[in-house]
Amino acid sequence: MTPPRRYYITTFGCQMNKADSERMAGILDQMGLEAVEEPEQADLLLYNTCTIRDNAEQKVYSYLGRQAKRKQTEPNLTLVVAGCVAQQEGEQLLRRVPELDLVMGPQYANRLGELLEQVVAGSQVVATEPIEIIEDITKPRRDSQVSAWVNVIYGCNERCTYCVVPSVRGVEQSRSPQAIRQEIEELGSQGYKEITLLGQNIDAYGRDLPGISPSGRRQHTFTDLLYYIHDVEGIERIRFATSHPRYFTERLIRACGELPKVCKHFHIPFQSGDNDILKAMARGYTRERYLKIIDTIRHYMPDASLSADAIVGFPGETEEQFERTLDLVEQVGFDQLNTAAYSPRPNTPAAQWPNQLSGSIKGDRLQRINHLVGIKAAERSQRYLGRIEKVLVEDTNPKDPAQVMGRTEGNRLTFLPGNIDELMGHIVAVKITEVRPFSLSGEQTRMSHIA
Ligand code: SAH
Numbered sequence: 487m488t489p490p491r492r493y494y495i496t497t498f499g500c501q502m503n504k505a506d507s508e509r510m511a512g513i514l515d516q517m518g519l520e521a522v523e524e525p526e527q528a529d530l531l532l533y534n535t536c537t538i539r540d541n542a543e544q545k546v547y548s549y550l551g552r553q554a555k556r557k558q559t560e561p562n563l564t565l566v567v568a569g570c571v572a573q574q575e576g577e578q579l580l581r582r583v584p585e586l587d588l589v590m591g592p593q594y595a596n597r598l599g600e601l602l603e604q605v606v607a608g609s610q611v612v613a614t615e616p617i618e619i620i621e622d623i624t625k626p627r628r629d630s631q632v633s634a635w636v637n638v639i640y641g642c643n644e645r646c647t648y649c650v651v652p653s654v655r656g657v658e659q660s661r662s663p664q665a666i667r668q669e670i671e672e673l674g675s676q677g678y679k680e681i682t683l684l685g686q687n688i689d690a691y692g693r694d695l696p697g698i699s700p701s702g703r704r705q706h707t708f709t710d711l712l713y714y715i716h717d718v719e720g721i722e723r724i725r726f727a728t729s730h731p732r733y734f735t736e737r738l739i740r741a742c743g744e745l746p747k748v749c750k751h752f753h754i755p756f757q758s759g760d761n762d763i764l765k766a767m768a769r770g771y772t773r774e775r776y777l778k779i780i781d782t783i784r785h786y787m788p789d790a791s792l793s794a795d796a797i798v799g800f801p802g803e804t805e806e807q808f809e810r811t812l813d814l815v816e817q818v819g820f821d822q823l824n825t826a827a828y829s830p831r832p833n834t835p836a837a838q839w840p841n842q843l844s845g846s847i848k849g850d851r852l853q854r855i856n857h858l859v860g861i862k863a864a865e866r867s868q869r870y871l872g873r874i875e876k877v878l879v880e881d882t883n884p885k886d887p888a889q890v891m892g893r894t895e896g897n898r899l900t901f902l903p904g905n906i907d908e909l910m911g912h913i914v915a916v917k918i919t920e921v922r923p924f925s926l927s928g929e930q931t932r933m934s935h936i937a
Pocket residue numbers: 538539648649650651686687728729730755757795796797826827828829830831
């Protein structure tokens with residue numbers, strides 16, 4: 487077939503997928519393809535897919551169905567499915583959508599170039615065999631000019647009984663501290679101000695790297711990595727996600743308190759507030775241990791923002807057990823909480839269990855927890871009223887061109903009057919005049935550009 491010339495990427499799912507899409511776009515740019523604004527203008531369509539819950543997976547099929555039809559009239563259209571649905575379904579995806587040219591798992595993102603060459607040579611390609619992720623040699627095409635994702639560890643070695651990620655993302659693979667620092671240095675020199683270090687279980691960073699110190703301590707922990715990259719010039723803010731409570735150490739908490747560029751915002755999913763459910767989920771910690779981590783964070787950083795993920799309606803969850811989750815939400819007071827009703831996933835133990843709950847119980851619990859989350863977030867927002875917050879300006883407010891938007895150190899989205907050409911990439915002091923549960927508004931104060 488003729489080599490494609492114009493591409494369009496649709497990304498579903500988590501930050502990991504967004505980062506992979508930016509790298510795949512970088513590869514396509516390097517191959518001389520042009521990015522276009524609308525899928526209809528493209529002759530290569532890439533779907534980077536997510537399968538964390540059933541509705542995420544179904545969304546992919548409805549998109550694919552539409553584009554597969556297009557192929558009947560445009561035989562030169564190249565259709566690529568990447569990401570987690572590709573890994574989960576593999577060859578079966580070709581049976582379901584025979585029009586596909588390439589099905590590639592997340593571990594192949596950096597190899598998109600070679601795979602496309604095979605497609606152009608006339609093959610229908612499925613790349614889902616577990617493989618070592620090659621070190622990133624491409625320049626990602628990043629969506630933001632201010633804030634950038636930096637992968638530090640791929641994959642996940644946990645076995646949470648509900649979760650499809652280990653089977654689609656493979657085993658943990660840490661990048662070397664040198665490669666990570668080099669990427670961050672480049673970002674700093676290109677004018678990026680903020681980085682978010684990424685891993686499904688970022689505290690596991692370094693477990694697979696060689697090197698034990700004489701005292702027997704691992705040399706490459708995530709905490710060590712933070713110290714190692716902290717002084718990169720130009721980078722003002724360092725964020726990271728996702729943290730697993732099992733591995734969240736006091737040493738890491740102290741480091742975050744001590745290192746000025748590390749934002750005092752922690753995303754630590756707890757999933758459930760009930761110990762028996764946590765055990766059934768195989769999470770490896772208790773409610774008490776989780777609350778201890780929160781206490782320790784607040785001891786060192788009293789104003790820290792906290793966010794988390796929680797699942798309601800896990801198999802066998804009783805009303806009392808669900809209420810313990812509500813109680814934990816009440817007790818901690820999260821700034822933000824991502825909630826989801828349990829969704830049975832292929833190749834996961836919990837999906838096989840007989841004690842599944844009905845859709846209506848799950849729906850009811852989801853509504854109740856979301857109601858509480860809104861109340862708590864509104865309470866947490868109150869503390870910002872009248873305060874001066876440092877906001878890193880990233881973009882124009884899409885709903886009001888006279889305003890720009892950015893985030894506080896604690897990750898609250900904040901709007902303020904201003905001109906993006908002047909303010910983009912600056913950290914400005916903003917007096918907060920209006921608070922909503924999940925966002926703030928304010929005005930630049932006179933001590934305007936603090937960085
Ligand atoms: N590695 C992270 C989470 C990755 S998945 C961690 O360990 O916390 C993101 C979130 O999706 C999870 O935190 C969980 O809350 C949710 N999730 C994962 N599998 C799910 C399922 N089968 N049903 C509902 N929610 C799920």
